[in-house]
Amino acid sequence: MRILVTGGAGFIGSEYVRRRLESDPTARITVLDKLTYSGVEANLAPVSEHSGYTLVRGDICEPDVVDQVMTGQDAVVHFAAESHVDRSIYGAGPFVRSNVMGTQVLLDAARRHGVGRFVHVSTDEVYGSISEGSWTEGWPLAPNSPYSASKAGSDLLALAYHRTHGLDVVVTRCTNNYGPYQFPEKAIPLFITNLIDGNTVPLYGDGRNIRDWLHVSDHCQGIELVLKGGRAGEVYHIGGGTELSNHKLTGLLLDAVGAGWDRVEYVADRKGHDLRYSLDDSKIREQLGYAPQVSFTEGLAATVAWYRAHRSWWEPLKERAELR
Template identity: 65%
Template sequence: MRVLVTGGAGFIGSHYVRQALSGVYPTLVDAEVVVLDKLTYAGNRENLAPVADSDRLRFVRGDICDGELVAETMAGVDLVVHFAAESHVDRSIAGSAEFVRTNVLGTQTLLQAALEAEVGRFIHVSTDEVYGSIDEGSWPETHPLEPNSPYSASKASSDLLARSYFRTHGLPVCVTRCSNNYGPYQYPEKVIPLFTTNLLDGKKIPLYGDGLNVRDWLHVDDHCHGIQLVADGGRAGEIYNIGGGTELTNRELTALLLEATGADDSFVQPVIDRLAHDRRYSVDITKISEELGYQPRVPFAEGLAATVRWYSENRGWWEPLKAGG
């Protein structure tokens, strides 16, 4: 079996690759894993260092918008797990062109190549942000898409393209939509690694607005476990929400990180709120739970403590990234 993992040198993609090559997923125990990654600022070969010597790993550096390269890399592939995306909301607000190019055109390029190569399963990894913002309750997969940032709009567009390739061509696509991920190897622009590394360096941390925006937190290991459940048993053409089950305001999360690093409230620097900042995200995981047996397995307190400890012990990984901007 051959698995193509796009964005496999990024935060979530590299975790999936490390797990796959370490025998964690029974259906992939003998699989060849091909990583296609452009190695933009958020992609890092060091993320694959623990499995770099595996004879089942092949790394291809390239752009998912490069049709010729994608077609070559897709040959003989049985499963595509598509992580590659521009994903930072603030960057999309500052400039959205690269988000549209990578997330929309790149996804279409992959879908077309997978169709022509007669790939057996295509997992398109998306985000809960495509739903917009919800004041109460949780989104089922049938909720209308109401994205509010250029990033989430580009992801919603790619979701619709994935659906269209199933409806029009019969390509066996599944879409997963996750809540906010955290864990080791996450690029230090996202809130948990940014706040953690700043606090470890004795620097202030920027808290948007009133700090009452709510997010559901999902450990990267649970996310990848859910993705593999969908890859193994999800119904073609279906969407599956993957959530962590821990909702916190940004202020509550900040307090936990202050406590974990031995810092106090003086390190919090309130900043002007992000444009169109979604107030609350919450996904309903009933579908994936009932159909595929998914439940988050990493307790948030344990996962957060382990994550803070990882950043504390791996300065050699994140310090060069922050120094390089």
């Protein structure tokens, strides 16, 4: 199978590419990535010599570039997105451009070239916040940040291309990911690397916001199941099954690196900060056989160990992005 993977040099995209190429010697993957601040070519170094791997540096918003790489593809797995909520609060333009316009350019090209399947990777944040219970796939979208609003727009656009044009589109929505190669602006790698360096970590508000945590390898397992067996026009939730408050997560990270609560700096809460996300993922479990394989205890320990062992990867990224 020939697959175009957008954003394949990012955290989740590169995990998908490494996983697919390492498990399938016949796979042919073209990565399209703009290689902006969070797209790191070194993330793909483990598969750079694979005969089926091609990297194209380009922008999903450029029709000519997308048209060239779409030629001959059997499927698209679309990860490329601006994804950091804090950045979207201070400037929404890049999020609308990449997440909505970029998705539109890809969908048009996929339709022209007769691509067999288009997997659009999205987020639980499109639903807003839920105080109790869990969202099902048919829940109304109610995003609260510019980031999540742009992702909701791209979801609806992708599903509209299925209904209008008959394009074989499936949408996945996941909970919070963690694992190796995650850009250190996100909570878990930011906290780990700050604590390793003896610095403080910023905890929003009182830390009561709740997230479900999903190891990136389990997320990619779910995406692969959807690519192969999902029904066109459907949405599938991919969850991790570990709900934690940010306060509880902080405590686990402090314990993991042997630090105390004196290293925690309470900061003003994020604007429009969603209290809780929770996905009902029974659909993908029952229909496609999905089940997370990595326990949070095991996954977090391995993630901390990875960042300890890969300072040469994350230190330059933090310096470049001026992360503290």
